[in-house]
Amino acid sequence: MPTNPSVPNPYLPTPMRVLRAYFESTDRTLKTLELSFENLADKIAFFKKFNPGQFCQLSVFGKGESPLGVASAAWEGDFVRFTVQRMGSVTKALHELKPGDTLGMRGPLGNGFPLADWKGKNLVIIGGGCAFSTLYALTKHVQHPQNRPDFGQLTVIYGARSSGLCMYKHDIQSWYQRDDMEIHQAIDVPEENWDHHVGYVPDVVRQIAPSPDNAVAIVCGPPIMTKFTLPALVSLGFPPEAIFTSLEKRMKCGLGKCGRCNIGSKYICKDGPVFSLAELNALPADI
Amino acid sequence: MKYLLPKNELYSRLARWSAEYSILAPQKVGEYSEFLPFTAQSELCLQEPHNTRYPAKALFFPQSETILKYNRISGQLESAAPESQKRIVFGIRPCDAKAVTLLDTVFAEGDNQDPFWLARRAETFLIGLGCHEPCATCFCTSTESGPFHTEGLDALLTDLGEVFFVETLSERVEALFSELSPAEAAQQEIALAVQAAAEKSLPKVFELDGIKEKLDRVFDKEIWAELSQSCLGCGICTFLCPTCFCFDLVDEAQRGTRVRNWDTCMYRVYSLEASAHNPRPTRRERTRQRLMHKYSYWWEHAGKLGCTGCGRCVRYCPVGLDIRAMIKKASAYESEAQHAN
Numbered sequence: 001m002p003t004n005p006s007v008p009n010p011y012l013p014t015p016m017r018v019l020r021a022y023f024e025s026t027d028r029t030l031k032t033l034e035l036s037f038e039n040l041a042d043k044i045a046f047f048k049k050f051n052p053g054q055f056c057q058l059s060v061f062g063k064g065e066s067p068l069g070v071a072s073a074a075w076e077g078d079f080v081r082f083t084v085q086r087m088g089s090v091t092k093a094l095h096e097l098k099p100g101d102t103l104g105m106r107g108p109l110g111n112g113f114p115l116a117d118w119k120g121k122n123l124v125i126i127g128g129g130c131a132f133s134t135l136y137a138l139t140k141h142v143q144h145p146q147n148r149p150d151f152g153q154l155t156v157i158y159g160a161r162s163s164g165l166c167m168y169k170h171d172i173q174s175w176y177q178r179d180d181m182e183i184h185q186a187i188d189v190p191e192e193n194w195d196h197h198v199g200y201v202p203d204v205v206r207q208i209a210p211s212p213d214n215a216v217a218i219v220c221g222p223p224i225m226t227k228f229t230l231p232a233l234v235s236l237g238f239p240p241e242a243i244f245t246s247l248e249k250r251m252k253c254g255l256g257k258c259g260r261c262n263i264g265s266k267y268i269c270k271d272g273p274v275f276s277l278a279e280l281n282a283l284p285a286d287i
Numbered sequence: 288m289k290y291l292l293p294k295n296e297l298y299s300r301l302a303r304w305s306a307e308y309s310i311l312a313p314q315k316v317g318e319y320s321e322f323l324p325f326t327a328q329s330e331l332c333l334q335e336p337h338n339t340r341y342p343a344k345a346l347f348f349p350q351s352e353t354i355l356k357y358n359r360i361s362g363q364l365e366s367a368a369p370e371s372q373k374r375i376v377f378g379i380r381p382c383d384a385k386a387v388t389l390l391d392t393v394f395a396e397g398d399n400q401d402p403f404w405l406a407r408r409a410e411t412f413l414i415g416l417g418c419h420e421p422c423a424t425c426f427c428t429s430t431e432s433g434p435f436h437t438e439g440l441d442a443l444l445t446d447l448g449e450v451f452f453v454e455t456l457s458e459r460v461e462a463l464f465s466e467l468s469p470a471e472a473a474q475q476e477i478a479l480a481v482q483a484a485a486e487k488s489l490p491k492v493f494e495l496d497g498i499k500e501k502l503d504r505v506f507d508k509e510i511w512a513e514l515s516q517s518c519l520g521c522g523i524c525t526f527l528c529p530t531c532f533c534f535d536l537v538d539e540a541q542r543g544t545r546v547r548n549w550d551t552c553m554y555r556v557y558s559l560e561a562s563a564h565n566p567r568p569t570r571r572e573r574t575r576q577r578l579m580h581k582y583s584y585w586w587e588h589a590g591k592l593g594c595t596g597c598g599r600c601v602r603y604c605p606v607g608l609d610i611r612a613m614i615k616k617a618s619a620y621e622s623e624a625q626h627a628n
Binding site: 006007008009010011012013015061062063064065066087088091102103104222223248249250252253255256257258259260261262263264265284285286287 | 400
């Protein structure tokens with residue numbers, strides 16, 4: 001019998017303010033928002049829980065909420081970054097926000113990447129399209145001098161349909177100069193002045209052929225990319241326990257209550273969004 | 288403790304309780320009955336063998352409820368205050384009371400408990416009325432419940448004709464009944480006989496043993512297309528289900544409120560993603576989700592079956608789909624297919 005009614009309202013967002021807002025792609029479908037906290041207590045609570053791979057529900061009042069992956073690492077500053085693809089009414093409203101505007105945020109939600117289990121491992125990070133945002137957060141986290149010794153080699157493979165859709169361009173360009181990581185970028189079709197890979201991500205992965213020895217592979221991308229990249233990794237010798245992916249579903253509460261984001265008995269919002277391929281293989285094909 | 292409540296004293300008893308409690312009891316509305324506040328003019332509907340149309344979950348988790356208020360100009364946010372009121376739900380059937388305990392596992396356990404559910408739940412007493420004449424659509428004996436199941440109840444009434452035999456099940460309602468004359472052994476015997484007869488009138492329609500594993504095995508089989516063929520996708524089975532809890536969060540822009548509304552996995556938009564991908568694009572997948580959630584996933588979430596056998600989905604389905612037959616067919620599918628080979 002429930003007896004303690006004095007619990008906080010878990011559906012109540014924390015107030016946030018837009019710090020910076022800028023387009024991420026030349027076609028203006030991707031926009032990055034960096035949000036600052038209105039209340040110190042909310043900021044402390046957020047960073048106490050935050051782990052790369054988690055997501056938040058962003059609220060535009062009058063429009064609703066959208067679940068979006070966090071695209072920043074905690075050490076980057078007192079803000080939270082999201083890259084928003086304009087799709088429906090909420091994401092359209094998010095695109096219209098200007099620095100200084102207020103909005104709501106609930107989170108961090110979900111499990112995030114199991115960083116403690118990956119200690120000492122080589123990381124192979126594979127992303128496609130705007131799903132790269134949480135992998136960007138992961139890469140930024142690993143790059144910090146305090147975190148870098150926790151992991152072995154760092155390989156990032158990032159594909160986009162065209163160079164105009166490549167996100168975080170200036171930062172990623174600087175990764176080529178780093179001696180503690182490998183970066184491979186790919187676009188789907190050839191373009192002038194593009195001197196990186198051309199081709200689909202699964203093919204680029206086969207071509208680069210990262211070693212499965214003491215490594216974990218993390219794959220985030222559109223379903224079609226994930227579908228073909230997972231078997232490519234399996235054929236390179238990665239066991240299903242060492243392949244991770246982050247799933248997306250339509251979500252409302254983000255807390256495992258509203259029901260809609262389940263695959264079998266697992267809720268993507270609460271038990272995920274990060275799952276190993278071994279865990280996914282044990283679930284029914286309800287994706 | 289066990290008491291006798293003469294039927295002709297029921298209304299005066301309820302009137303006395305209503306000084307301190309808000310009383311909700313089944314009353315006739317058109318051809319259905321609903322839980323409505325008890326007043327001096329109320330006429331209770333306790334003789335109908337079947338249940339209220341809306342399940343008792345609606346008394347704790349309303350179909351539509353404001354969860355927060357916002358001001359778009361100032362950005363001011365305010366949580367809605369959870370409603371708390373001393374209430375007695377009188378005449379709740381055992382299947383509905385058990386369903387409320389099942390929903391406790393969603394809203395009142397673990398992280399992120401729901402303050403709206405908790406506030407209503409903590410101050411509400413559930414006084415149940417056992418079903419001495421179960422209906423044709425009832426199948427509680429098959430679903431770990433029964434016509435006189437006591438889970439979730441503070442007291443259970445058994446109809447003995449002129450009197451109700453009252454069994455209190457929690458300390459907190461003892462004072463409500465303490466003025467009544469205690470039941471004697473002979474009356475208890477009669478009550479037990481009534482209860483046993485009701486149980487006996489509802490033979491099990493399926494065995495739960497192994498049903499989860501059987502359903503899990505046929506997840507990707509064609510049986511779901513067959514079972515969902517006549518489904519219209521109206522969702523009434525889920526809206527009136529006492530254990531369905533799915534909800535949507537919607538902004539009412541003109542009022543400046545965010546509202547929680549019941550939602551249903553039987554609708555296409557329920558799982559439709561922004562990319563236009565839909566993991567459950569047809570009624571085949573949606574029917575499968577409804578049945579698998581109750582008969583498979585609930586075991587993993589709460590260690591219990593997510594159906595209490597109230598029969599509302601059977602009674603109110605406009606095309607007469609019967610969850611009992613669907614579960615029987617789906618769980619027998621594998622062996623039939625093997626047989627055919």
